[in-house]
Amino acid sequence: MAAESEYNAWFQSIHDPNERYQVDEVVYRAKDGALLEVVHDKDALRKTSAQEWKDLFRARNQVNQFPFGSGVWGKKEWVLPNIRNENVVSMFEGHTNLFWAERYGNGLGLDDLWIKQCGNTHTGSFKDLGMTVLVSMVKEMIARGKQLPAIACASTGDTSAALSAYAAAAGIPAVVFLPRGKVSVAQLIQPVANGAIVFALDTDFDGCMEIVQEISQKDGIYLANSMNSLRIEGQKTVGIEIVEQFDWEVPDWIVIPGGNLGNVSALAKGFDLMIDLGLVTKRPRIVCAQAEAANPLYLSYQKGFEVFEPIAARPTIANAIQIGNPVSIDKAISALKRYNGIQIGNPVSIDKAISALKRYNGIVEQASEGEIADACAGADRTGLFNCPHTGVALAAMEKLVKSGTIAKGERVVVLSTAHGLKFVDFKVRYHEMKLEGAGSQYANPPIELPASYGTVRDEMLRQIDQRFSG
Numbered sequence: 001m002a003a004e005s006e007y008n009a010w011f012q013s014i015h016d017p018n019e020r021y022q023v024d025e026v027v028y029r030a031k032d033g034a035l036l037e038v039v040h041d042k043d044a045l046r047k048t049s050a051q052e053w054k055d056l057f058r059a060r061n062q063v064n065q066f067p068f069g070s071g072v073w074g075k076k077e078w079v080l081p082n083i084r085n086e087n088v089v090s091m092f093e094g095h096t097n098l099f100w101a102e103r104y105g106n107g108l109g110l111d112d113l114w115i116k117q118c119g120n121t122h123t124g125s126f127k128d129l130g131m132t133v134l135v136s137m138v139k140e141m142i143a144r145g146k147q148l149p150a151i152a153c154a155s156t157g158d159t160s161a162a163l164s165a166y167a168a169a170a171g172i173p174a175v176v177f178l179p180r181g182k183v184s185v186a187q188l189i190q191p192v193a194n195g196a197i198v199f200a201l202d203t204d205f206d207g208c209m210e211i212v213q214e215i216s217q218k219d220g221i222y223l224a225n226s227m228n229s230l231r232i233e234g235q236k237t238v239g240i241e242i243v244e245q246f247d248w249e250v251p252d253w254i255v256i257p258g259g260n261l262g263n264v265s266a267l268a269k270g271f272d273l274m275i276d277l278g279l280v281t282k283r284p285r286i287v288c289a290q291a292e293a294a295n296p297l298y299l300s301y302q303k304g305f306e307v308f309e310p311i312a313a314r315p316t317i318a319n320a321i322q323i324g325n326p327v328s329i330d331k332a333i334s335a336l337k338r339y340n341g342i343q344i345g346n347p348v349s350i351d352k353a354i355s356a357l358k359r360y361n362g363i364v365e366q367a368s369e370g371e372i373a374d375a376c377a378g379a380d381r382t383g384l385f386n387c388p389h390t391g392v393a394l395a396a397m398e399k400l401v402k403s404g405t406i407a408k409g410e411r412v413v414v415l416s417t418a419h420g421l422k423f424v425d426f427k428v429r430y431h432e433m434k435l436e437g438a439g440s441q442y443a444n445p446p447i448e449l450p451a452s453y454g455t456v457r458d459e460m461l462r463q464i465d466q467r468f469s470g
């Protein structure tokens with residue numbers, strides 16, 4: 001890709017630094033099946049001082065000058081420097097708020113707990129951060145004359161919502177493959193509303209992934225799943241944004257839920273670049289949280305990451321991270337050969353995630369369905385409105401506080417990955433006490449009474465007394 005700025009970035013195999021591709025090439029994996037990553041010309045970036053980068057990012061903060069007001073494109077030089085601004089497809093994603101979870105934290109004995117609300121964004125999940133980069137690159141490629149009839153993905157719900165919105169904004173056809181009956185109503189209706197070609201297939205996520213890969217190989221449809229490392233470049237801005245929000249102070253802990261493990265790798269990649277360029281000197285400790293029902297990384301962590309054994313992911317309320325990884329077919333097997341087997345329950349970014357966790361003295365924790373539901377509901381009681389994936393991270397964090405691993409005075413950031421409004425079905429079941437595996441200890445069903453003043457008043461006073469006394 002012709003350099004239009006003094007900066008440059010390219011795809012590079014995570015196994016072989018000499019295997020490189022231009023970022024406008026249609027390539028998803030290295031020759032040996034390894035994942036690619038976007039690598040930046042750090043010498044060029046170093047010509048700007050750490051303080052100058054901080055000042056530049058701050059100055060662009062939410063300005064209306066397209067596309068720099070976006071949390072992702074405000075850091076364009078670090079993300080995808082050589083894309084023309086006119087081809088950027090942005091909804092001013094990023095810049096999500098940090099919720100100071102004072103009451104929730106106090107209840108746990110933490111003084112300094114924050115929730116990064118990545119779900120407060122256009123399509124309601126952090127997937128927007130990566131999709132803006134991927135769809136922009138496709139628009140740029142089409143402008144340069146590449147024949148790309150559509151962009152497609154298999155999805156557990158949020159990737160397809162993000163793809164559909166950005167593709168619709170760009171006027172590029174989107175095709176999404178969803179496992180029939182396995183995504184929430186909100187997740188299904190988003191691509192429908194945005195005019196994507198929506199296939200609900202009688203299979204699970206794995207089955208959808210197989211179809212989309214075949215279609216991308218045989219029919220030249222551009223693949224938007226997370227082995228596409230363009231998405232990681234956008235997602236990596238989240239860690240930079242968190243630190244920026246704390247005036248460039250690095251928190252002690254960041255807790256993040258993991259399924260395909262792209263996001264935890266992205267988080268670490270953003271920190272790596274900040275450290276490389278001198279913006280910060282400390283690394284946070286990263287906790288990757290998994291649902292017990294889909295915990296291959298947790299099991300590997302238990303064995304010191306010496307072995308990785310794929311598992312068949314079981315159903316979980318955290319449906320976006322119920323990954324029995326289909327992406328890692330043939331090519332992935334050779335890429336991931338140091339972990340035998342590899343077909344099901346194999347997160348696509350396992351290599352990157354493990355190396356990220358090692359660099360960050362990382363921890364993997366798991367949570368049961370009941371723990372997830374109660375963590376969500378307990379935190380909701382303090383003003384949050386959590387999605388179940390955020391619940392996985394909250395439950396893991398609560399366990400690490402209880403075990404003393406996370407200490408009272410430490411600054412903890414939990415990454416909330418989606419908006420709770422996308423997952424009301426599970427909340428309804430929880431509060432109806434119909435959620436399997438959950439004790440529903442915070443169930444708060446509406447109180448049904450005849451419309452009579454005396455009866456209502458008596459019950460109301462009883463409730464106030466019961467809930468808010470002491």
Ligand SMILES: *Cc1c(COP(=O)(O)O)cnc(C)c1O
Nearest residue numbers: 158259260261262263389417418
């Ligand atoms: C995609 C997704 C995740 C998992 O992210 P990975 O990069 O696959 O680990 C977690 N939570 C939500 C809400 C998601 O949409």
